[in-house]
Amino acid sequence: MALPKHASPLEKIWHYCYLVICGLIFLFLIAPILIVIPLSFNAEPYFTFTEKMLSFDPTGYSMRWYDLLLTFGMQAPDVPRDGSWWSDAWQNAAWVQAAKNSVIIGFFSTILATVLGTLAALGLSRPEMPYRRAIMAILISPMIVPIIIVATGMFFFYSQVGLANTYIGIIMAHATLGIPFVIITVTATLVGFDHSLTRAAANLGATPTTTFFKIIMPLILPGVISGALFAFVTSFDEVVVVLFVADFDQQTIPRQMWNGIREQISPAILSVATILVIVSIALLTTVELLRRRSDRLRGISQS
Numbered sequence: 001m002a003l004p005k006h007a008s009p010l011e012k013i014w015h016y017c018y019l020v021i022c023g024l025i026f027l028f029l030i031a032p033i034l035i036v037i038p039l040s041f042n043a044e045p046y047f048t049f050t051e052k053m054l055s056f057d058p059t060g061y062s063m064r065w066y067d068l069l070l071t072f073g074m075q076a077p078d079v080p081r082d083g084s085w086w087s088d089a090w091q092n093a094a095w096v097q098a099a100k101n102s103v104i105i106g107f108f109s110t111i112l113a114t115v116l117g118t119l120a121a122l123g124l125s126r127p128e129m130p131y132r133r134a135i136m137a138i139l140i141s142p143m144i145v146p147i148i149i150v151a152t153g154m155f156f157f158y159s160q161v162g163l164a165n166t167y168i169g170i171i172m173a174h175a176t177l178g179i180p181f182v183i184i185t186v187t188a189t190l191v192g193f194d195h196s197l198t199r200a201a202a203n204l205g206a207t208p209t210t211t212f213f214k215i216i217m218p219l220i221l222p223g224v225i226s227g228a229l230f231a232f233v234t235s236f237d238e239v240v241v242v243l244f245v246a247d248f249d250q251q252t253i254p255r256q257m258w259n260g261i262r263e264q265i266s267p268a269i270l271s272v273a274t275i276l277v278i279v280s281i282a283l284l285t286t287v288e289l290l291r292r293r294s295d296r297l298r299g300i301s302q303s
Helices: 008-041 064-073 085-091 094-124 132-139 147-161 167-190 196-203 206-236 240-245 252-262 268-297
Strands: none
Touching: 008 268, 064 094, 064 268, 085 094, 094 132, 094 167, 094 206, 094 252, 132 167, 147 167, 147 240, 167 206, 167 240, 196 206, 196 268, 206 252, 206 268, 240 252
16 A cells, blocks of 8 residues: 555654565565575585575586486486486386376365365355354364364274275365365355346246356356365375375375475475475466456456
């Protein structure tokens, strides 16, 4: 917010103090992320800035840890990098396998969470829905209850029904964690929804299915996509549930990072963290663009 021209000296002082306070808070929150990025280019196997890095010596920086993400676990990492080398990396590299598992599990859990969460949000948005507050509290409880309790409950339940140590169990567990985010974002989108549009469609002879796909879905689509992105990030970042539900060979990126910290500390973890930060920034940017589009569609924003 710009400072008005008629502001008094005291208001100007508070304005600049406010900006400084906001900047310090932002720096406090973002500093751990900013430190990780340059450390991932460290030429030495350390988690600290070396003298060469502080003096901006080019020899102090290296892409070796990013290269290790492709070569770790390969059968022949030192051969020329032709088609067979990339095939070996795709099939055997530990970090590549973890990335593939994370993407596959995240994709299917996001689809499941988005469908179920959107249906739940549509039902909870109807005024005639009984016990809406109680049902909403139950549905978003996985986001409120400590994750260790949720993971323990899932472990015992999935062990009884035979879903433990299976990819289906992991997908269902991650979908359970992602559904609350979909419900919240879609419900927020439905707050400003004009229900007279659905009544007008019904008066014109449209079926409920046609009304949903032609009227409701296009208007709530930004909220649905935003919820799906949050569900995907939740799945992509989850490690506690994977430790309880997954088998030892069902590695995801967070679990691979956990194993790397516990068994052998390698700066390759910083490289993965940097890549995840870039992906998170891209997803957050997409969410913000969708939010602005949703505001324009609902007439809240002019630009």
